[in-house]
Amino acid sequence: MQIELLDCFLDLVETRSFHRTAERLGVTQSTVSARLQSLESAVGARLFSRSRAGTDLTTEGLRFESHARLMRRDWNEACRAVAPSGDAALTLRIGVQNDLADAYIGDIIRDFAHVFGQTAFYVEPDYSSQMCRDLVSGAQDFAVMFTPHPHPDLHFVSLGDVIYRLISTEAQTRAQIDPASYISGNFAPAFEQAHREALPELIGAQLAVGQSTTLASLLQAMGGTGFVMADKAAELVATGRFHYVSDVPAIGQPIYAAMHLRTRATKSRRKMTRILARRFNTPLTSRD
Known part of the structure; x- marks a missing residue:
């Protein structure tokens, strides 16, 4: 069985749309239909039903899904097992x-x-x-x-958890933080929720980034206030240019x-x- 058939089937499980799956796989809708027909012919069952209401898995499709995931995983593992890796076993x-x-x-x-x-x-x-x-x-x-x-x-x-600390070039307390120079860290949903609860007045900052390293670089270049990982925060505070915002607690991000x-x-x-x-x-x- 060609692995492309399994990839097509599993993508359709997610999208429930021949058009969307074609876009995601970089092929035409007719190719998606042909691959699905080939797979259905190979397994001897209809896997999807199509109607004006949409595309849904049949009972047989539901039963086949977990096996398809395992087959695709086993295929990827087999390919990696025979790929050249020097002297490594x-x-x-x-x-x-x-x-x-x-x-x-x-x-x-x-x-x-x-x-x-x-x-x-x-x-x-x-x-x-x-x-x-x-x-x-x-x-x-x-x-x-x-x-x-x-x-x-x-x-x-x-x-x-990894710990993030709030540091600033201009503020030593929460009341001194200037929203115009605040850089928001959108590191993960759990962090964002904790940040929203800790500093609701700073929601909707003009500048937001998704990585602590990038945020630290922006603070060094532009100044301002933002959360960075604790080790980096200590490093920046040690330069004398930055201060901890003393009355804002650290935020822990689960790992x-x-x-x-x-x-x-x-x-x-x-x-x-x-x-x-x-x-x-x-x-x-x-x-x-």
């Missing part, structure tokens, strides 16, 4: 939340490499939603992220390890999770 594809990459990626991969001999690592900073999709499809093996996206094929483990449900009990996933739990110093709790 194993390749692990690791996703790391963009905002964690600058401060933590070196230490994380160093710790992993110390434990996993003869292992090659492919590391890609990304956002939580894309990493979850990559874990489901088998394009990634393990991820460290801010925002779990619930999915029946995914397993999440809470690791702890999670994520993996496919089928691999959660493997030694490699358990070891990686323990390494990360020690680094972030928190007891482990699971979210299935």
